[in-house]
Amino acid sequence: MVAAATPLVEFRDVAKRYGAFTALSGIDLEIGNGEFLTLLGPSGSGKTTALMLLAGFDKPSGGSILYQGRSVESVPANRRNFGVVFQNYALFPHLTVAQNVAFPLKARKCASADIAGRVRNALQLVQLEQYAQRYPAQLSGGQQQRVALARALVFDPGLVLMDEPLAALDKNLRHHMQFEIKRLQRELGVTMVYVTHDQGEALSMSDRVAVFNSGRLLQVADPEALYNDPASHFVATFIGETNSLDVRISQVSEGVAQAQLDDGQTVRGNARCSIAPGDEAVLTVRPEALRIAGDNNSAAAHADENRLRVDISDAVFMGDHQRVTLRVGPHSMICKLPAGQGFEAARPGPAVIRFDPAAAFVYSRAAREAQ
Structure with missing residues (x-):
């Protein structure tokens, strides 16, 4: 998978500054429709900042971000129609699994009859339909992450953003969830932008990987090219x-x-x-x-x-x-x-x-x- 002729998302010379600190500098990046793109880099590299700007939780200090050819800087996060999955799941503890998954549909004022069917389908996708009436505290970490994923997918988002979603899981469960997320992405054809600092995770899941360091985008390539033809010494030593x-x-x-x-x-x-x-x-x-x-x-x-x-x-x-x-x-x-x-x-x-x-x-x- 490579970026489409008309990309779904474009970063054009995007910068983000917090006072004298530059978190992102001159980022140019295109994301194709249906692509699984991973933003990879060490802590403080700017990858999460880029995701938060795309999600609408923060605004760029310079440049522009386009979605389907239109600038989204003035569009609030809740109107961008993006699904977001966080590292800490962000589930409502007082709501059941089904109620958590239904939340974005209710926020969009969908019909009750439609909500029930879409929640059921979303839970079937992540193989949790039998847990619909349980509460988050009654689930394992992996099951909670599946609920968060179902909630991000239930309203058919144009884009799914994932910020270190597997960091809190143990090694074996993390590997299992990597395959599950990739399976869902391929099955649904949804565009995913995934943030991680784990090189193995990035190489095994992604169509392309964007490597960040010190607020700069150093290379964007498919995993094989990134490993076998690194554009900089940092990429050569950080990947593998x-x-x-x-x-x-x-x-x-x-x-x-x-x-x-x-x-x-x-x-x-x-x-x-x-x-x-x-x-x-x-x-x-x-x-x-x-x-x-x-x-x-x-x-x-x-x-x-x-x-x-x-x-x-x-x-x-x-x-x-x-x-x-x-x-x-x-x-x-x-x-x-x-x-x-x-x-x-x-x-x-x-x-x-x-x-x-x-x-x-x-x-x-x-x-x-x-x-």
């Missing part, structure tokens, strides 16, 4: 696990940077920003892209790959892979060897690792520090 090596650029040609480590070893990788010979930079490579050079593969077959002398300090069997800790000068690196691929070579002591330059990315150190 990666190794970083400080290097100095010696040559740049056709988008490929050649660089040297402090000990003189040479590596190559994709240049991901404007860099020139002599610049200080950082090279990143995923642990699963590394191999021990002595893993029964001929050197000739991998002549175009990077090769680095390292010291193996530890190797831990993890079942489906072996996690190997390496040192390259002052840098510590992790190598993940799949079962049956080089396990016998991963013994403590000197070794050589190899990796494809296409799997490595080089970023300006100054740009990294600015993030």
